[in-house]
Amino acid sequence: MQKSIPLTWRRIPERYRLLGTKCTNCNTNYFPTRIVCPKCRRRGKIEKVQFRGLGRIYSFTEISAPPAGFEDQVPYVLAIVELEEGPRLTTQIVDVVGKGVKIGDGVAIVFRVIQRDDPEGLIHYGFKFRLV
Amino acid sequence: MRRVAIIGTGMTTFGEHWDRGFRDLVIEAGAKAIQDANLQGNEIEAGYVGTMASGRLVGQEHIGALIADYMGLNPIPITRVEGACASGGLALRQGFMAVASGMHDIVVVGGIEKMTDLGVEEVSDILGGAGDQEWELFLGATFPGLYAFMARRHMFEYKTTEEMMASVAVKNHKNGAKNKFAQFQKEISIETVLKSKVIADPLKVFDCSPITDGAAAVVLAPVELAKKYCENPIEIIASGQASDAIALHSRESLSKLRATEVAAKKAFEMAKLSPKNVDFAEVHDCFTIAEIMAVEDLGFFKKGEGGRATLDGKTALDGEIPINTSGGLKACGHPVGATGVKQVVEVTWQLQGRAEGRQVKDAEIGLTHNVGGSGATAVVHIMKRV
Numbered sequence: 250m251q252k253s254i255p256l257t258w259r260r261i262p263e264r265y266r267l268l269g270t271k272c273t274n275c276n277t278n279y280f281p282t283r284i285v286c287p288k289c290r291r292r293g294k295i296e297k298v299q300f301r302g303l304g305r306i307y308s309f310t311e312i313s314a315p316p317a318g319f320e321d322q323v324p325y326v327l328a329i330v331e332l333e334e335g336p337r338l339t340t341q342i343v344d345v346v347g348k349g350v351k352i353g354d355g356v357a358i359v360f361r362v363i364q365r366d367d368p369e370g371l372i373h374y375g376f377k378f379r380l381v
Numbered sequence: 382m383r384r385v386a387i388i389g390t391g392m393t394t395f396g397e398h399w400d401r402g403f404r405d406l407v408i409e410a411g412a413k414a415i416q417d418a419n420l421q422g423n424e425i426e427a428g429y430v431g432t433m434a435s436g437r438l439v440g441q442e443h444i445g446a447l448i449a450d451y452m453g454l455n456p457i458p459i460t461r462v463e464g465a466c467a468s469g470g471l472a473l474r475q476g477f478m479a480v481a482s483g484m485h486d487i488v489v490v491g492g493i494e495k496m497t498d499l500g501v502e503e504v505s506d507i508l509g510g511a512g513d514q515e516w517e518l519f520l521g522a523t524f525p526g527l528y529a530f531m532a533r534r535h536m537f538e539y540k541t542t543e544e545m546m547a548s549v550a551v552k553n554h555k556n557g558a559k560n561k562f563a564q565f566q567k568e569i570s571i572e573t574v575l576k577s578k579v580i581a582d583p584l585k586v587f588d589c590s591p592i593t594d595g596a597a598a599v600v601l602a603p604v605e606l607a608k609k610y611c612e613n614p615i616e617i618i619a620s621g622q623a624s625d626a627i628a629l630h631s632r633e634s635l636s637k638l639r640a641t642e643v644a645a646k647k648a649f650e651m652a653k654l655s656p657k658n659v660d661f662a663e664v665h666d667c668f669t670i671a672e673i674m675a676v677e678d679l680g681f682f683k684k685g686e687g688g689r690a691t692l693d694g695k696t697a698l699d700g701e702i703p704i705n706t707s708g709g710l711k712a713c714g715h716p717v718g719a720t721g722v723k724q725v726v727e728v729t730w731q732l733q734g735r736a737e738g739r740q741v742k743d744a745e746i747g748l749t750h751n752v753g754g755s756g757a758t759a760v761v762h763i764m765k766r767v
């Protein structure tokens with residue numbers, strides 16, 4: 250996976266603060282950000298929008314075979330969370346195991362280390378969620 | 382548009398080919414298909430080849446030129462096509478369009494992936510490129526994890542069970558045991574699947590397709606020329622392709638693949654047929670839940686009934702509609718770029734009566750269904766005897 254410094258840097262507003270976009274033509278919120286509204290295309294008007302970081306679990310799994318960079322976190326719960334404002338995103342649910350989670354559970358954003366490169370490398374931060 | 386037929390087929394065995402490299406595999410499949418079509422080689426006007434990740438798996442890009450060179454086909458044009466695990470199916474569609482349009486008469490289509498030169502962790506990372514790197518994989522998702530999201534929703538919405546998913550693997554291993562080209566030629570039980578190691582709950586090792594080396598190829602010609610080369614050509618009567626959001630979280634539903642529904646609808650319209658007319662199919666079972674969704678999305682069973690139908694044997698070799706007679710991705714193996722072409726080889730062999738040991742009786746119409754990644758690309762082809 251590409252994890253260069255510029256890539257990490259340019260995603261900071263989205264990864265740290267859950268800054269997304271909204272199309273004011275059709276009133277649809279998007280996360281991650283989009284340049285074009287897929288519904289309105291040329292008629293769309295895209296603006297930045299700050300999400301509150303509250304939502305519900307739409308689907309989930311417990312990952313036992315981790316990708317590189319996540320070995321020290323297994324097993325961990327990964328979920329698709331539907332934000333109050335509408336969009337869904339993929340995220341980790343912290344401080345819980347798979348059996349402790351159900352579809353529909355309420356969650357709130359927390360700021361955590363996502364993964365680290367080798368010991369000398371970059372530490373990648375961003376959003377995760379916890380049960381509320 | 383001209384009518385298009387398959388006049389030759391060939392494939393390598395699927396498995397771990399430590400002794401053979403990328404070019405060895407793709408050339409073997411291509412040479413077999415050209416021989417099967419009784420061609421000298423001079424008749425071939427163009428080629429399309431599907432591979433997902435040759436650049437990262439074996440460090441080789443520019444594979445169209447490599448294949449033209451090593452097949453002895455210079456200077457004809459050969460073009461690489463990429464759509465993750467649907468690369469092979471997309472390559473076939475390009476070949477189909479080239480012949481249908483009248484641009485070319487004889488066209489070779491191949492699919493190839495050489496995956497075992499790297500370790501499992503590296504291969505998994507590379508296959509992750511089929512999903513959304515920045516917003517799925519970077520945050521800790523894996524491909525089994527993405528399909529686990531779909532399985533969880535399917536279980537939630539339709540009461541699908543782990544046993545139903547396991548029955549897909551059991552059925553496909555049973556078919557694979559009858560296919561000498563398959564990676565796994567051994568039957569397994571429901572218990573084997575249910576007791577295997579959990580990878581991404583509820584998916585276990587035996588719910589997942591393996592890492593595989595392999596290649597497959599077909600030769601296409603206009604129907605009016607087909608009989609000149611081949612006694613029993615098989616016509617491709619429809620081709621449909623569709624796209625959907627790259628990330629699962631941006632899709633409307635997780636319990637179906639909309640790209641499959643749309644690609645199938647387009648293909649059935651083009652063929653002027655309905656799902657009821659299909660006698661058997663090769664579908665994209667990269668995970669067991671994927672086959673359950675596929676048989677629903679393609680219209681063979683109602684939404685939510687694919688798991689029960691599989692458990693009840695309706696998709697077995699002697700069932701209502703045999704699914705994945707080759708063993709599917711699960712048992713025949715899944716060299717990603719080769720899979721879509723292998724499906725077409727299997728359907729052709731069934732329609733020609735050449736599917737030794739696993740022949741579907743009175744097979745008239747067959748369908749292939751090839752998916753890229755977690756469902757952002759789907760391609761469907763329908764075939765029948767000329």
Ligand SMILES: [Zn+2]
Nearest residue numbers: 272275286289
């Ligand atoms: Zn809009």
